[in-house]
Amino acid sequence: MREPTFWILTALVDQPRHGYGVIQQVTKLSGGETRLLAATLYAALDRLAAEGLVEVDREEAVDGRLRRYYRLTDSGGAALAAETQRLSRKVATANRLLDALRPGAGPATVAFG
């Protein structure tokens, strides 16, 4: 899962959001590291909708402008959970190896594989 996809799914965990809401939430959650542009966001949303990971929650017309809200589907939640576990395992592995190399943590021998 690419990083923008991960953040878009994460941004939709707590509530349905419209496009700009997703952009704002992704910027906030990623600490400003990921700043989505509108066309990139909608290309990703189209792809995620085709994969059944997100869906349109509702539409609103605000000042005559169309605003669609997107929500995470059950499959989207499951995919995000699986990705999160995968990333957690990676982090745990890296941390374990780094801990073994820290001074005072015993012999600096690490067995790979």
Next chain:
Amino acid sequence: MSPATAARYRRYRLLARAYPPGPRRAELLDTMLMVAEDTGRRRPSAREVVNVLRHAPRARLGRPGNRLVVPIAALVAILSGFVSASLAARAYGESDRPLPSTAQMTAIANLVTPGVEDPPLQRHEQVFVNGNGEAQFGQVRYQVDHVTPVPDLRAYDAEVADRLAADGWRLGPLVYSGHADQRTAEFLTATKDGWLLTFGNVYQALEPEGGGWFEVSVRRIEPAGMPVGFAAGGLAGMVLGWFLTGWASRRTEQHPQASGVLALLAIIAAGTSAPMISSVVQDYLTIVDQGFTLHEGPIWSWTVPGDEGLLLLAPTILVTVVAAAIVALCRPPHGSHRRRPATDDRPGLAT
């Protein structure tokens, strides 16, 4: 709406029009406007413009979330452009301009092969396919053995070139076989009055003592408007191919397996036709550069029934027929005649 807000709206609406009409264009515009209002931006940034123009073609082709659809459309466009460019060039190239008469050919023979009385002329008024399955220009030609020994090929041909130049022929490229200093064949080209003369002087063997022969042919030079016709035809075909891909993409969007097969077929078609397209494009550039090709057949030879080029393109044609059948068998999605959305980017809707 203040003038500044209205101006910003117009600029972003113009950018959003890269997308096809519909809800997606409307919500993209809304989102871009919200970002612009939040950041105080009055016009789209270069990054936003590039981003929209990068993704809009996918939406225009009916697959906004598909990264492959634009490259596939480009391949189909190239293939379609190649076909239409060739047909346009053929329309220009098949003309009724006269070839040299027998008297004119005799005069030419006196210049390039003096001493040859009544050369055995072969005349083909229009493009024809020779025994090797190669389309050849309509031409008048003859081939005769060296009348007298030609001990120095280059010296003999230099004299021929001088006589042609003195008679008003404009000398073109010269190609040869063998080593630069030990040539076994030379082919001179010269143009005059819309004709291209090719004079070949060929040794039977490496040594001049083995004798040899002359090959002389005169054909019509490519029409002056042909390169423009080729380019215009190619451009029109590319546009057609692009729209054709969009139509096929929408028709098959509910059929993911068929879509995958079609993408694969497009890649195969492009791959199998690439050598021919490359050859034709190189030939075209030669014509643009010097006004004529050095090949024995026209740039559109492959469109002539019986030419080997058509055989080389057989896999491409087969793949295209299969792709067309798949598209025809796929039922378009229900409601493909989309209604205009109630809310879109029409100016009156924004306040």
